[in-house]
Amino acid sequence: MIIFKTYFKIIKKLSLPLSIYIVVFLALSIVFSYIGNSNNADTFTQSKTRVAFINEGEPSALIQGLKDYLGGHSTYVDIENRTDKLQDALFFRDAEYILRIPEGFTKNFMTGKTVTVDKTVVSGSVSSIYTDILINKYFNTARLYVNNSKEISQEELVGQIKKDLELETEVILKSAGKNTAHTSAIVYFYNYMPYILINIIILGVSSIMLVFNDIRLRRRNLCSPVSNISVNSQILLGNIVFSVSCWAMLVILSLLLYRQDMFNLNSVYFCINSLVLTITILSMSFLIGVLIKSRNAQSGISNVVSLGMCFLTGVFVPQEMLSENVLAIAKFLPTYWYIRANKAIGALTNFNMENIGPVVSYMLIELGFAVALISVTLVLSKRKQLKGT
């Protein structure tokens, strides 16, 4: 196993550039994770509309009931009942909804006549629609009681309305589970992982290939009693051990960063998906190792491949923000399918075959890329060897 051992002696010499990549990645992934977290909420707090309430009619229990009910969902603002003041309040968003109860409203309502309230709202305001719903809800409920019980007093009516409207449906957010924010950070970490994996593995594997593919050393090895198959197998084994070690190191890093949030099935699938991508990147690095002839070319190709693939396929920019044309090209790159798989894994709550199916198929596509790249590499390598003899 001398060649295998020598492999890691050479890799040791690359420890400085490799560790720089890892430190940069670590810093960026932490930053990206937190930026990502801040955009994701896992709690719900109802926003309150600022309402100016103007009652031009006589005070009544019905109107007071409306005011109380609306007050639970809105914030009342005190504005002088002058057109210019009210317009200013709307313009400067001091009030989003001006509700005006016309004169005789309660009397007309209680006698079953058709009534309307006046409203002035900020154009296109979502909160005004929400306030409309609340007002309609109040008066529709009241209308129901008035129509069916002619003798009902306003106090009784308001009591019934209050009782009815207090009923609320409890909403539990189940789709993303209770660790939504953490899962999102993990998705960011694993989405960003291809960039560092591509750089580290291409740097390591192609450096080794560059050394062992040197015609002088290759011929010198061929003169020895170690078979060519043994030499190639040891180099292959070294490449696999190196790539899997890089992957394992990044997985351990994610375990350290996200600790107990990593102990779930989603994280297991994230790890499997990144391992599959590691295999694809390894085969890509083999190809690059066969093609390049100098260290300058190596760093150039490494940057072009890593940055190109990451920008085109949604590693840096979410796929939703990429144009259709870019995505059409991205489909021919393995990281596109890796990101698709990560997205699907992040959304998984139920791990049945139906839900896992797309994830597995994305991973198989990634493996397909690996097989294709290895085949091309073997053909090129064979042609290169024949040229050498």
Place this chain on the structure above:
Amino acid sequence: MIVGVKNLVKRYGDLVALDHLSFNVKEGEIFGLLGPNGSGKTTAINCILSLLNYDKGEIELFDKPMAPDAYDIKRDIGVIMQDVAVFDELTVYENIDYFCSLYVRDREKRRGLVEEALDFVGLKDFRKFYPKKLSGGLLRRLNIACGIAHKPRLIILDEPTVAVDPQSRNNILDGIKRLNEDGATIIYTSHYMEEVEQLCSRIVIMDKGRVIASGSKEELKGMIKLGEKISVEIFGLSSVHINQIKNLPNVSSVEYIDKTLSIKYNKGKNNLTTLLDFFREHDISFGRIYSELPTLNDVFLEITGKELRD
């Protein structure tokens, strides 16, 4: 017989690199392959080592047919290529250890062998140096150490002194002699006739992929008519005298250029005495006199009509 090459033919398209090449190398000798650049020396070595496929012929090493998978044969061969083949990422010690470990698995035994090799090439003080920090001469020595550390029975050196300073060259040549004295058979290829002449007990001269002459250096020199060359510094020499010198016994050719008289003699005796007698009789004053015996270059020149370094 350590190496047997019979009717070896290697073609690159229309170019015949080796044209029915045949020679044998006996155990314990330093065998020289001499020829100008492009004469087929390296191609022959590559075929012997099974690094190149050949079109026709037979190659036997240690009386066994050589093949790419003849690992038992390869175990006894040490190779020092024309181009230095070492890992830039490994130190001097690690490089020698790597190449030695391709042949010797036992770590303890290997440690001793690597130390011996370091000592042999005089790189003990450079063991922790990386190849890029070594001078050209030291790098060549490292290349040799990598090839000989496992103590092979047959050592093949392909132009090991190209672009090496005279001091390192002498060091390398002395080392090769010592390896031979320790029992190794050496195949040495070079286009430097002085080295081959100084080192090799038997020489094959190649040109255009063919053997044009072979034998010991004395045998090779015996094949040609040239006996010796005498050069004399003379400040003034008339054409009459030059013509008279041409008629002296054994004289083959005479040239008088830049106040130097160069005379080539066919084989014969007392040439210098006869020439000095002529100068005395004709009252010709002269400066320094040089007498040279024929070199391998003269052999090559007489056989092919061109210089070895052409």
